[in-house]
Amino acid sequence: MGEQDMTDVDSSDGLMTPIRPEQLDPGAVIAQSLDNQWVPAGLAREMIEQGRSLDEVAKRRVTEVRAEYFRSLINASQVVINRAYFYNNDAINRDLREDGEAREAHRRLLASGAIVPFLLNERHPAEEPPSHLHIRPAGFTAWQETLAGLRSEDRVHCVRMSWEDPERDQENRDRTRTRLFQPFAEKVQGLTAKDIDILAAQVGVDRRDADRFGQRLGEVVAFSNDLSVRRRPVVRNSLYEEFVTVPGTNVAEGRYDRDKPFAAEIKQLLDLIYSVNLADALGRYPLTPVGSLRRVVLQEAREARATPGVVEDPEQLLTFLRRQSFAAVQDHLTPAAVDELELHDIWRLRQTSVWDEYVRAFGELTAAPEAFQDSVGRVFDRYVRLNSEILKLARERRQARPNPWRPVVEVVVTVGAAVFTAVSGEDVWEVAGAAVPLAVTGSLSGSVQLVLRNRIHGRQEQKFAREIANVRLASAREWEQFHDLVRRLPGYREAAGPAPTGRAGTTTQDNEDLPEY
Template identity: 35%
Template sequence: MAPELPGPDGLVRVDNRDLSRISVVAQCLDNQWVTRDLLDHMLVRRLSYEDVERRRRQDARAEYLRSLLNAEQVIVNRAYFFNNPVVYQDFVDRGPQRDAFRALLDESVLVPFLLRERSPADEPRFTVDQVGWSAWRDLLGDLDAIRCLRLSWDDTENDECTQRLMFEEFHRFLLQLRGFNLDALRRDLGLDEADIPLLKQRLRDVTLWAADTDRADRESFYRTFLVEPGTQPAQGRFRSAPLVAELKQIIDLRYNTTVPDAVERYALIPTDSLRRTALQERPPVRTRRTAEDGVPRQDLLQVLDLLRTLRPQAFDLAQSPLRIDLTGLDLRHVRQARDTDEWRGYLTALEALLDDPTDFVARGQAVYDRYLALARRLAEIVGERRRSHMRIWQPVIRITVEVLGASASLIYDGDPRLEVLGDVATEVAARGAEAVVRFAVVGRDQRRAGNELATGIDVMRVRLERAREEWEELVRRMREGGFPVTDGHVDRDSEPNIDRPREDE
C-alpha cells in the first residue's frame, strides 16, 4: 500500500496496516504507572503520587527511552505529548533535544494515537498541563507533516472499533477475573498459598461489580476498590487494605494492553512490572483427536503451531531482560543509536524471533547478543565507559503438559530431554480430567518445573476422558521420541546468569 500523502493541514492519516512491524505502546507513560517496588513503598509509608513524583518521573523517563531504543516505532496517546513532562521535556525549549524529538516525529518513530480527535491540534476536552500544551502547539506549527494513528478515520466506524476493541474488551476482562486460575495468578503476583481465599473473594467482588455497574472503566474501578474515598485516582492515595497493590497491577496491565491489542502490535511492559502472563490469555479447551484405530493422538505439531500465535507473550518474554542503565542519556543519544548497524542487527534478530517463537532458545539468545552489542555502541556514542548490568543469558524453553498434579516437560537448552514428575493417581484413573499445555521461557537456573511456572503461559487445555490411561499413552509416545528421560530430581548446574548473578557480585 502506497503511503498516504499529507493533507492541507499536514496530517498523514494512518491505521494499523501502515505501522511498522515492531511497534509498541509503552506502559510507562500511563499516569498511573509505578514500579512494583515503589508501589509497595507507597502503601507501607502511606504516600501519594505527589510524594514520590521525582522517583516516578525518573523511572518513567528511563522506560520511555528504553521503548525508543528497543522498538522500531512507539505509539503514544496524544494526551501524553502535552500532559506528561517525561515526553514534553524534550521539546519545551529549543535546542538539540527538540531537534531530536522533531526528527523522531518526522521519521514516524513516534506516532500520536488519536482516540476520537481528528487532529493532533484539536482542543482537549480535559484538563491539560498548560506548559506542555503550549509547547505541543508550537511544535506542531514547525512540522511540515505528522503521521497520526486512529482505529479508523471514519468517525462512525472509529466509535464502533473503540467501543468493541477497547472499552468492551476491558469490561470483558473484569467479568472473566472470577474464572482465573488462582494458583497461576498467585505465582504471577508473588503471593503465598495462604492468600488464595482472599484473592478468590476479591476477584469475585470485582466480577460482581463489573456485572452490575453502568460504568466499568478503570477510573470507576479505582474509586470502588483502590483509592481512599473522596480522593481522585490521579492523586494515588491508596487504601490500606489487603491486595490493593495486586488488584492495581493486574487492572493497569489489562488497561495498557487494550490499545496495542486493538492495533495488533505490542505492549512494552516496563521492568519491575507485572508481566503479560498474568492476563492468562489462552485458547479454549480442545478435545482429543484420535487416529483411525481409535487411539487418542498427541500431536505435538499442533502444539507448536499454536505457539506461533503467541507473539505478544513471546515479545514480552524477550523484552523483559533487555534493559540497560540509561542514566545520563538523552533523546539525541538514543536517536543516534537507532542509526547504527548494531541497532538494525538487534531489530532483525527480534523480527526473526517473532517469526518463530518456538525457536526461542536460539533466536532469543541472538536477540540478547545483538542487544549487548547495541549497548556497547550506545556507550561509545555517549562517550563514557559504562559497565552494563546485563550478564550472559541462557534461555531455556519448556513445553509442559500437566494432568492432575503429574507433569511431563520437553526441555530445550542445548541438551533436549524429557522430564517426568509424578503420576496420575489410581483412584482417578478412569475419570475425565483437563490437561494443560504450558509454554515457558526461563533462565538456566530455573529449569525445574516448580521454579519456572510463574513465567509460564497456558496455551492449550485438552479434555482427557480417561485421565491415567491417556496420560501414560502421552508419556510413552514422548519417550519414543528419543529424548533422554529424567525424573525431575537431578541436580542442575548453578552457573551465574542474568537471572542469578554470582554470589560475590
C-alpha cells in the same frame, strides 16, 4: 514505513499522515510504563504502606518511566503513545519544553514514524483537548510548539480506529467501543473464571490468602457486571475508586488505600488489563516493564493477529530450555545504565546499522519462534553489538565508567504457576525451576520469554525482555511429562520457597459519547 493507501482519509493541514491500526509496523509496541498510573510493583506497595501519592514519589517514578521510555525506543521499531502523554507525562514532555537538541530529536522521531501518537476522538495531533479534561497547560503549549516546528516536508504518523465520516465520526466511536471499551470490560469480568490459585500465586498473594483474594475478585467482577447491566461504562477509573484509591480523592492523584483488601494486587491486575487492551485493539504487542505483571497472568489465548507461535508439545517446549551455542564474547563493555542517555542519543542510536540489524534479527525471531534455536544466536550477537554502541554514546555524553560485560541469554518458560529459567552464554549453563503443586484440571497456559542481559549487573544494565511464544498444554499429564523432561537436563535444580510471580495502557481521552477509558 511503506507506502500506504491514504484514499480513505484526509491529511488535515499537511502536518499529519493518518494511518489505521493495520498500517503500524509489525514490530510496533505500546509501552505500559507510559500509563499515567504505572509505577513499579515494589514502589506501588511502598506507596500504599506509607500513604504516599504519585506526586510524592514523582522524582523516583519519572526516572523509572523515562528509562522504560528509552528502552522501548531502543528495542522496538515503533512505539505508539497516547497523545495525552506528550503533554501530561513529564518523562516525555521534558524533552519538549525547551528549544534545543532534545526537542529536535523528538521531532525527528515523530517524522520518521518511530513514535506514533494514538488519537481517540481527535482528528489532529495539535487539536485542543475538551475543556473538562485535565491537562498541563505548559506541557500542551510545548507539544504544540514542537509540532509547529516540524519541517514543511515532515509528517507525523497518527493512528486512530477510523478516519471515516469526519462530520459524524460514528465509525470511530463504534470501533472504539467494540475494540477498546468492551474488551476491557470482558477481561475484568472474566477474572473469576481463571484458576484463582494460579492467579493468586502470580500476583504474589500468599497461598493461605488465596480464598480471600478470590472473594475480593468476585466483588470486582460483580461491581463491573452491575455497571454493565445499568449501561454504565466499565472503565479503570471507576474500578480504582471502588477498590484501589482513597475515597474522596482524585484517581489521577494516585493515592492508594491500604484499608481496601488487596488494593495493590487489584491495581496490578487492572493496570495489566488496561495496558494489553490497547495493544490488542491495535493488533500489536504490549511492552511490559521489568517488575510488572506479564500477560501470561491473564491465562488467556491471544487473538491470532497479535499472537506469537503457540507451543503445545512438551518436547517442543523443552527445546526452548536446551543450551544454545554462542561464540565467546570478549572485551565487551556496557554503560552502567541507559538512564543517563538523552533523547538525542536514542535518535542517533536508531540511525546506526547496528540498531537496524538488531531490530531485524528480533523481528525474524518473533515471526518464526519455532526456529528459535536457529535465530536466537543472531539476536544475541546483534544485542552485544548494540550495547557497544550504547557505551560509545554514553562516553560522549558523560565520563562513563563501564562495567564488565558478561552477556547472557535467559529463557523463561512459564506454565501455570511454575517458572523454569535457562541461562546460557560465556560458558555459563544453568537451569532452574520453581514448581507449585496444584490440583490441575483441564489445560494449562503460559509463555516463553527471551531475556538478554548482563549477567554481572542485571537490572542496572540495558536489558531486553519479550514474549516470543505462547504455551498451551492440554492436560496435567502433559505438564508432568514436561516437568519430568526438564528434571533430566544437566545441572537442573529445583528452587524451594514461595510461589513464583508472573512479573516481567494508556489513558485515552473522552467526550460525552466516549467516557474516560
